[in-house]
Amino acid sequence: MKMEKLIFATKNKGKIIEIKEIMKDLPFQIVSLDEAGIDIDIEENGATFEENALIKAKTIMELTGSLVLADDSGLEIDYLDGKPGIYSARFGGVNTSYEIKNNKILDLLKGVPKEKRTARFVCAIAAVYPTGDTITTYGTIEGIIAEKPSGNHGFGYDPIFYVPKYQCTTAEMSPEQKNAISHRAKALQKIKEKLKKGIK
Numbered sequence: 542m543k544m545e546k547l548i549f550a551t552k553n554k555g556k557i558i559e560i561k562e563i564m565k566d567l568p569f570q571i572v573s574l575d576e577a578g579i580d581i582d583i584e585e586n587g588a589t590f591e592e593n594a595l596i597k598a599k600t601i602m603e604l605t606g607s608l609v610l611a612d613d614s615g616l617e618i619d620y621l622d623g624k625p626g627i628y629s630a631r632f633g634g635v636n637t638s639y640e641i642k643n644n645k646i647l648d649l650l651k652g653v654p655k656e657k658r659t660a661r662f663v664c665a666i667a668a669v670y671p672t673g674d675t676i677t678t679y680g681t682i683e684g685i686i687a688e689k690p691s692g693n694h695g696f697g698y699d700p701i702f703y704v705p706k707y708q709c710t711t712a713e714m715s716p717e718q719k720n721a722i723s724h725r726a727k728a729l730q731k732i733k734e735k736l737k738k739g740i741k
Protein backbone atom coordinates (compact mmCIF):
# COMPACT_ATOMS: atom_id res chain seq x y z
CA MET A 542 0.00 0.00 0.00
CA LYS A 543 1.34 3.43 -0.93
CA MET A 544 1.33 5.69 2.12
CA GLU A 545 0.14 9.29 1.96
CA LYS A 546 2.98 11.79 2.23
CA LEU A 547 3.10 14.15 5.21
CA ILE A 548 5.63 16.99 4.96
CA PHE A 549 6.88 18.47 8.23
CA ALA A 550 7.85 22.03 7.31
CA THR A 551 11.18 22.28 9.12
CA LYS A 552 14.85 22.27 8.24
CA ASN A 553 15.72 21.26 11.80
CA LYS A 554 17.06 17.67 11.85
CA GLY A 555 16.37 17.24 15.58
CA LYS A 556 12.69 18.12 15.17
CA ILE A 557 12.23 15.73 12.25
CA ILE A 558 13.69 12.83 14.27
CA GLU A 559 11.35 13.66 17.16
CA ILE A 560 8.24 13.88 14.96
CA LYS A 561 9.06 10.66 13.07
CA GLU A 562 9.38 8.87 16.42
CA ILE A 563 6.11 10.26 17.82
CA MET A 564 4.12 9.71 14.59
CA LYS A 565 5.59 6.32 13.68
CA ASP A 566 2.32 4.41 14.15
CA LEU A 567 0.37 6.71 11.78
CA PRO A 568 0.07 5.58 8.13
CA PHE A 569 2.01 8.53 6.68
CA GLN A 570 5.37 8.75 4.99
CA ILE A 571 6.85 11.65 6.97
CA VAL A 572 9.41 13.80 5.14
CA SER A 573 11.27 17.00 6.00
CA LEU A 574 11.55 19.99 3.65
CA ASP A 575 15.02 18.77 2.61
CA GLU A 576 13.69 15.28 1.90
CA ALA A 577 10.84 16.82 -0.13
CA GLY A 578 13.44 18.81 -2.13
CA ILE A 579 12.09 22.18 -0.97
CA ASP A 580 14.39 25.09 -0.14
CA ILE A 581 12.39 28.13 0.83
CA ASP A 582 12.53 30.89 3.42
CA ILE A 583 9.08 31.75 4.71
CA GLU A 584 8.48 35.07 6.41
CA GLU A 585 6.94 34.37 9.82
CA ASN A 586 4.91 37.55 10.12
CA GLY A 587 2.02 36.25 12.24
CA ALA A 588 1.07 37.77 15.59
CA THR A 589 0.90 34.45 17.46
CA PHE A 590 2.63 31.06 17.50
CA GLU A 591 -0.48 29.50 15.88
CA GLU A 592 -0.55 32.07 13.08
CA ASN A 593 3.12 31.50 12.30
CA ALA A 594 2.70 27.72 12.25
CA LEU A 595 -0.31 28.09 9.92
CA ILE A 596 1.56 30.48 7.59
CA LYS A 597 4.40 27.94 7.21
CA ALA A 598 2.13 24.92 6.74
CA LYS A 599 -0.18 26.71 4.26
CA THR A 600 2.72 27.97 2.14
CA ILE A 601 4.18 24.47 1.76
CA MET A 602 0.77 22.84 1.18
CA GLU A 603 0.07 25.29 -1.66
CA LEU A 604 3.50 24.49 -3.14
CA THR A 605 3.18 20.71 -2.94
CA GLY A 606 -0.47 19.73 -2.60
CA SER A 607 0.51 17.41 0.28
CA LEU A 608 -0.68 17.28 3.88
CA VAL A 609 1.73 19.58 5.72
CA LEU A 610 2.59 20.08 9.39
CA ALA A 611 4.55 23.04 10.76
CA ASP A 612 5.45 24.25 14.23
CA ASP A 613 6.36 27.50 15.88
CA SER A 614 7.77 27.72 19.36
CA GLY A 615 9.43 30.02 21.82
CA LEU A 616 10.01 31.10 25.39
CA GLU A 617 7.54 33.31 27.31
CA ILE A 618 8.88 35.05 30.42
CA ASP A 619 6.17 36.51 32.68
CA TYR A 620 8.40 39.22 34.19
CA LEU A 621 9.12 40.45 30.61
CA ASP A 622 5.40 40.47 29.70
CA GLY A 623 5.72 37.27 27.67
CA LYS A 624 8.90 38.24 25.80
CA PRO A 625 10.81 37.01 23.84
CA GLY A 626 7.71 35.02 22.76
CA ILE A 627 7.31 34.76 18.99
CA TYR A 628 10.58 36.68 18.67
CA SER A 629 12.60 34.02 20.56
CA ALA A 630 14.82 33.12 17.59
CA ARG A 631 15.38 36.80 16.74
CA PHE A 632 15.83 38.08 20.33
CA GLY A 633 18.99 40.20 20.62
CA GLY A 634 19.65 39.80 16.86
CA VAL A 635 19.15 36.91 14.42
CA ASN A 636 22.83 36.00 14.33
CA THR A 637 23.55 36.42 18.04
CA SER A 638 24.66 33.25 19.84
CA TYR A 639 22.45 31.69 22.51
CA GLU A 640 25.22 32.30 25.03
CA ILE A 641 24.66 36.02 24.44
CA LYS A 642 20.84 35.74 24.28
CA ASN A 643 20.77 33.75 27.54
CA ASN A 644 23.08 36.22 29.30
CA LYS A 645 20.92 39.09 28.10
CA ILE A 646 17.88 37.47 29.71
CA LEU A 647 19.79 36.80 32.93
CA ASP A 648 20.77 40.51 32.99
CA LEU A 649 17.16 41.61 32.44
CA LEU A 650 16.12 39.41 35.39
CA LYS A 651 19.01 40.37 37.68
CA GLY A 652 17.80 40.60 41.30
CA VAL A 653 14.30 39.38 40.40
CA PRO A 654 13.19 36.84 43.06
CA LYS A 655 12.48 33.21 42.15
CA GLU A 656 8.69 33.53 42.43
CA LYS A 657 8.69 36.24 39.76
CA ARG A 658 10.96 34.33 37.33
CA THR A 659 8.17 32.10 35.99
CA ALA A 660 8.34 31.18 32.30
CA ARG A 661 7.21 28.58 29.81
CA PHE A 662 8.24 27.05 26.54
CA VAL A 663 5.32 27.14 24.12
CA CYS A 664 4.76 25.24 20.89
CA ALA A 665 1.96 25.53 18.35
CA ILE A 666 1.60 22.97 15.58
CA ALA A 667 -0.57 23.42 12.52
CA ALA A 668 -1.71 20.82 10.01
CA VAL A 669 -3.00 21.96 6.63
CA TYR A 670 -4.72 19.38 4.40
CA PRO A 671 -4.72 19.59 0.59
CA THR A 672 -8.42 20.51 0.91
CA GLY A 673 -7.41 23.64 2.86
CA ASP A 674 -8.81 22.26 6.14
CA THR A 675 -6.62 23.14 9.11
CA ILE A 676 -5.97 21.85 12.65
CA THR A 677 -3.87 23.55 15.32
CA THR A 678 -2.67 22.33 18.70
CA TYR A 679 -0.71 23.89 21.53
CA GLY A 680 1.65 22.54 24.17
CA THR A 681 3.55 24.14 27.05
CA ILE A 682 6.08 23.27 29.73
CA GLU A 683 6.27 25.45 32.83
CA GLY A 684 9.53 26.48 34.48
CA ILE A 685 11.50 29.35 35.95
CA ILE A 686 14.46 31.29 34.61
CA ALA A 687 17.57 30.04 36.45
CA GLU A 688 20.14 32.37 38.06
CA LYS A 689 22.87 31.02 35.77
CA PRO A 690 23.11 28.68 32.75
CA SER A 691 23.63 24.94 33.38
CA GLY A 692 23.74 21.83 31.20
CA ASN A 693 24.93 21.12 27.66
CA HIS A 694 22.08 19.16 26.14
CA GLY A 695 19.32 20.63 24.03
CA PHE A 696 19.59 24.00 22.32
CA GLY A 697 18.51 27.63 22.53
CA TYR A 698 17.26 28.70 25.94
CA ASP A 699 17.53 25.24 27.52
CA PRO A 700 20.50 26.11 29.81
CA ILE A 701 18.51 28.84 31.62
CA PHE A 702 15.12 27.06 31.73
CA TYR A 703 14.82 25.33 35.12
CA VAL A 704 11.97 22.87 35.67
CA PRO A 705 11.21 22.72 39.43
CA LYS A 706 9.41 19.38 39.08
CA TYR A 707 12.64 17.71 37.83
CA GLN A 708 15.04 20.02 39.72
CA CYS A 709 17.19 20.69 36.67
CA THR A 710 17.30 22.77 33.49
CA THR A 711 16.06 21.31 30.21
CA ALA A 712 19.74 21.38 29.12
CA GLU A 713 20.54 18.98 31.98
CA MET A 714 17.89 16.47 30.84
CA SER A 715 18.67 13.64 28.44
CA PRO A 716 17.06 14.13 25.00
CA GLU A 717 14.69 11.23 25.81
CA GLN A 718 13.58 12.83 29.07
CA LYS A 719 13.06 16.26 27.48
CA ASN A 720 11.22 14.80 24.48
CA ALA A 721 8.82 13.01 26.81
CA ILE A 722 7.69 16.20 28.59
CA SER A 723 8.42 19.08 26.22
CA HIS A 724 6.02 21.68 24.82
CA ARG A 725 6.68 20.25 21.33
CA ALA A 726 6.02 16.65 22.42
CA LYS A 727 2.70 17.70 23.98
CA ALA A 728 1.57 19.63 20.89
CA LEU A 729 2.71 16.75 18.64
CA GLN A 730 0.80 14.16 20.70
CA LYS A 731 -2.34 16.27 20.48
CA ILE A 732 -2.08 16.72 16.72
CA LYS A 733 -1.36 13.02 16.29
CA GLU A 734 -4.67 12.20 18.02
CA LYS A 735 -6.52 14.69 15.79
CA LEU A 736 -4.87 13.36 12.61
CA LYS A 737 -5.81 9.82 13.63
CA LYS A 738 -9.47 10.83 13.79
CA GLY A 739 -9.23 12.21 10.23
CA ILE A 740 -7.96 8.89 8.78
CA LYS A 741 -10.75 7.03 6.95
Ligand code: IMP
Nearest residue numbers: 612613614615616629630696697698699
Ligand atom coordinates in the same frame (compact mmCIF):
# COMPACT_ATOMS: atom_id res chain seq x y z
P1 IMP B 1 11.32 27.75 16.07
O1 IMP B 1 9.99 27.26 16.50
O2 IMP B 1 12.19 26.68 15.51
O3 IMP B 1 11.22 28.97 15.22
O4 IMP B 1 12.09 28.15 17.40
C1 IMP B 1 11.93 29.37 18.05
C2 IMP B 1 12.97 29.61 19.08
O5 IMP B 1 12.38 29.32 20.35
C3 IMP B 1 14.21 28.74 19.03
O6 IMP B 1 15.17 29.26 18.18
C4 IMP B 1 14.66 28.83 20.47
O7 IMP B 1 15.23 30.08 20.69
C5 IMP B 1 13.35 28.83 21.24
N1 IMP B 1 12.97 27.47 21.62
C6 IMP B 1 11.89 26.76 21.16
N2 IMP B 1 11.85 25.54 21.73
C7 IMP B 1 12.92 25.46 22.54
C8 IMP B 1 13.43 24.42 23.37
O8 IMP B 1 12.90 23.30 23.47
N3 IMP B 1 14.57 24.71 24.03
C9 IMP B 1 15.19 25.91 23.94
N4 IMP B 1 14.77 26.89 23.17
C10 IMP B 1 13.63 26.69 22.48
